[in-house]
Amino acid sequence: PADIERALAADPAIKAVYVQFSETSTGVVNDIRAIGEIVARTPAILVVDAISGLGASDLKTDAWHVDICVAGSQKALMVPPGLAYVAVSPKAWKVVEQCTAPRFYFDYVTYRDKMSGDAAQTPYTPAVSLMVAQNAAIELIREEGLENVFERHRVLSRAAKAGVKALGLELFGPDDPEANSVTAVKVPEGVDGTKIGKLARDKWGVWLAGGQGKLKGKIFRFGHCGYFGHSDIVVGLATVEMVLAELGYDVPFGASLAAAEKVFLESPVLL
Template sequence: MRKPKLLMTPGPTPLPPEVIAAMSQQIIHHRTKEFGEIFSRVNENLKKVFQTKNNVLTFAASGTGAMEASAVNFFSEGDTVLVVSVGVFGDRFINICKTFGLNVIEKKYPYGDVANIDEVIEIIESNKDIKGVFITHNETSTGVTNPIEKLARYLKNTDKILIVDAVSSLGAIDLKTDEWGVDVVVTGSQKALMSPPGLAFVSVSEKAWEFYKKSQLRKFYWDFKKYQDNLLKESQDTPFTPAVTLIRAVDVGLKLILDYGLENNFKRHTRLAHLTQLAAEKLNLELLPKKEYSSAVITAIKSPEGVDIEKVRKIMNQKYDIMVTGGQSTLKGKIIRIGHMGYVDEFDLLKTIECFELALLEVGYKNFEVGEATKAVLQEIAKGVNS
């Protein structure tokens, strides 16, 4: 008898029963008081999770849609921007900006490294034409989290804006949008927000709105002012037909996060990352990034010599119904990535580690004591029980 697959991936992530129940309701019309009340509540709760006083715009789109929107709303063709990349999604920002005719200065770091913020600041100071800086907060392709606070605080009092891809981090890793001075933050519904794919969210600072006024890139669906104007009406709605069912789902997901407590949620994700890193250590496996930069929402582990890590992943998926992911781009076949974000707990992780051990054994990797990783994780969980 097969059970539903346990999604230990960088997204989509498992859904709480309350979120699933919300999506099972009969559809309602989006130009009604009933929907307006739901959408207004979502907007207020999004501000809390984004840690901003500014409105958060909602799009029926993937996170990539919000990334594209963040390029076309603030710049004009030929404007110079700096894009800092530490992986696949940083590279995506580069491609988006080039698509719309922006003059892109690229600062790339090897996969597994994080951005050196001092180096980034030096580039900004030596290129006065830079109008905006794009950076990924948490790079799921390599399992690293960029230390963006210093960069945000530096740019806060300059004539440049900071645009951050927080698609996989928002709600799971602390990002103090207003306090740090992040001008534009983009995220998606299907990761730490514990909801299905299909919605994208963008917060916009007052400084960024001044950039919007000067932007000459063409936009229609992605025009931020259309969405902002609709949020300023007494009955909040969207300029185009919204994904009503998904907004209902996010409404419930946000409530669960805020009831649990944002800080508690950060701590929970950090603990799950610690347990996964501990398991890797007991299996004599090496993390791709340095431990101090390893993500709280996904752990990237190098394939040991002589092991077909893609076969390990397939065994976990097809035999044990636990879906983890492999490497992307140049990391394909070189790493395995275990997600631990959103509606995932310690016991989901314990099961994942057990099956990881079994899959490694099946492909012939024997450089560990069977059960040692699982035992170490269980002992760490028991400490929490005892305390």
């Protein structure tokens, strides 16, 4: 947030600030509340990519001064990829309405106008099957209760992080209590990180994502957003133990499971 505040003060011509809520490739989350308070004091708008964070962590778009929030269906909202969601603030609508850039599908005004009133409908053919799937997913969220959904994600995240740390592994980013979607772990010295994902998938049927770009072979990622429960964490951590052992790491077998179990037993939420 401090870097953003300095940049805005140095250049009053800045029109927008773009930031991820939860960065899937690293597991790092940003302090949207603090950033929103800074941007709200300027003419700039705040645009938040909440694709992997929405539904896993609380995001108060109005209270935190988020002007445009963009999300997708394929993460914590538990639907196959193909749907995009956008929330637009009054401040952002003024910018959108004055925009003269050419656009067709990517036209917020057309969507707003067509989807208002008694005869509301999408301006173009929607992904109907995915919208039906989203209705089913939303019903699951309602049945569980939104606050319980957030707490479940917190517990799963804490269990995953406690588990890998019990193995002597190091998290890639800060151990943030709101980093509920992904746990990114540094590959221990002496282990070929490029083999972790393939071995986990081919031998144990568990998908552990690797690092991307310059982080390839240096981290592996443990996803726990969406339709996940305690058994997924247990299986995932057991797989991490077995894979690392096969790749030469001195694994204290069972340590990750014991750490995760302790987190689960302390949880007030039924997983």
